[in-house]
Amino acid sequence: MKWEGNRESDNVEDVRGSGGGGGGGGFGFGGRSVGIGTIVIALVGGWIFGINPMTILNIMSGGGGAVPVQQQQGQAPGVPANDRGSKFVRVVLADTEDVWTALFREQGGTYQKPALQLFSGRTQTACGAGQSATGPFYCPADRKVYLDMSFFQLMEERFKVEGEFAQAYVIAHEIGHHVQHSMGLTDKVDEARQRGTEKQANAMSVRLELQADCFAGVWAFHANQSRAILEQGDVDAALKAATAIGDDALQRQSQGHVVPDSFTHGSSEQRARWFKRGLDEGKVASCDTFAARQL
Template identity: 70%
Template sequence: MRWDGNRESDNVEDRRGDGGGGGGGGFSFGGGSLSIGGVVIALIASFIFGINPLTLLSGMSGGGQVQQQQTPAHETPADDREAKFMRTVLGDTEDTWAGLFKAQGETYQPPKLVLFTGRVQTGCGAGQSATGPFYCPADRKVYIDLDFYRLMQQRFHVSGEFAQAYVIAHEVGHHVQNLMGLSDQVHRAQQQASEKEGNALSVKLELQADCYAGVWAFHANQARQILEQGDVETALSAATAIGDDALQRQSQGQVVPDSFTHGSSAQRVRWFKRGLETGEVAQCDTFQARQL
C-alpha cells in the first residue's frame, strides 16, 4: 500500500502506556469474566467488530453515555511508524468522506482514533484489547490496540498494510452510519425485534460498513493511487477469515446462521468488493438488498 508522504490526521489520541494496564486477568462482560485465553476467538470475531462490542461492554440500548475518565493524549514519537500509518489512513478517510459529504451538500465531521494498550475508558464504558477494534457512537471515537494486528497475523496469517487500513476504514464506516442516523434506527428496531431479527439487522449494519470501507478504497485509490499489487487480495483474505461462518467452525465446529451478527465470509467479501468496484454509497444499501 502506498501511503508515505500522504497527509496525516490530527484526530488521533495516543493513550498507549497511560496506565490502563495490559495483559493479565480477564475481561468482564455483564458480570461474567473471560480469561485472556478464552477471548481469543472473541477478539478475532471483533475484527472489524464495529458497534456490537459496545453492547457487551456497557449494555447500551438507547445511546446512553457512561461517565468517561479523561486521559491525556501523548505525542506520537517521530519514529513510530505504526502510529504514523494510522494517522495517514485516518487522514485519507477524512479526505474521502469529506468529499462525498460535500457532494451531497453536507459537512463531514470526522471521528477521533484512539490508540491504547491493554485497557481504555470510553464514552461507552470500559474497553480492553480483547474487544478488538471498535467504534463508540457516544464519543464518536474509534479504538484500537495495535497488538491486534500482530494477533491477526499469527492466528490467521493475514497481514499487509491494506488489510490493516481496511480495519480502520470499516470502523470509520460505522461512524458514517452514526452521522447518517442509521445506527440509531437499527438499534431502535432491534429493541422491538426478536433475537433472530436483531441479529439479521446487525448483519446488515456490518455488511454496509464493509461496503463503506470499499467505497473509501475506491476513491482513495483514484485520488492518491494507494493500491499496489496484492493489496486487495489481503483485504479479501481478512474479510474471509472473520466471517461468522468461518469463526463458528473454528470455535464450535458447526455453523448457526441465525446467530450471525456480521455476515458470512462470502457476504463480507461481496459487500466490500461492491464498494470497491463502484465507489458509490448508494450501492451499499444492505437494508433494501434482496440478497446479502
C-alpha cells in the same frame, strides 16, 4: 500499499502505555443483570471489526444510555510519537477524512471527522471499558474509533493475513461505522434491535456490518483514484481479511459448526463481496444493505 509521505491526521490520540485503570466486577445495564451467555454473544459479535461489545451488551440488556467515563488524553510517556505504526494510522485516517469530506460535500452535507485513539491493553470509552481482546471498535457515544495495534499482529498470527492495505481495511471499516452514525443509521438500527427478537436483532447487525465493509471499499476506490494507493496483492489481502473474519469461519474455528441465525457480522462470502462491491463501484448508494433482498 503506497502511503508514506501522504498527509497525516491530527485526530489521533495516542495513549499507549498509559494504562486503562479501573478493575471491576460483573456487568450491569439498565438495572438488569447480564448472564455469561449474553456476554459471550456480545464478545463474539463485537470481537472483530465491530461496535464495542459493551454497546451490544447495553442494547441486549435493555439499556440505552452511554456509560459516563473519564476519557484519557494525550501522548503516553515513552511511546514514540512518530513510530511507523502510528504514522500509518494517521495517514489512513487522514485519507478517510479526505474521501468522506468530499463525498458528504457532494450531497450538500458536512462530514464531522472522528477521533481515533491508539491504546494498549485497556482503555475507557463513553461506551464502557475497551479491551484489546475485543478488537478495534467504534463508539457512537463519543464518536471515536479505538484501536490496539497488537490486533494487526493477531491478524498475521491467527488469520494469516498480512499487508498494510488489510490493516487499512480494518480502520476504514470502523470509520464506516462513524459514517453510518453520521447518517443517523446507527440509532435507527439500535431502536429496531430493541424492538425485535434476538434473531431479528442479529439480522439487523449483519446488515450494518456489511454496509460498513462496503463503505470501506468506497473509501479504497476514491483513495486509489486520487492517490494511487493500491499495489499488487493489496486487494487480495483485504479480501482475505474479510473472509477470515466471517461469522461462519469464526464459528467453525471456535465451535466446529455454524449457526447462521446467530450471525452478527455476516458470512465470509458476504463480507468479501460487499467490500468488493464498494471497491468496484465507489458509490455510497451501492452499499444499501438494508434494501438488499439478498445479502
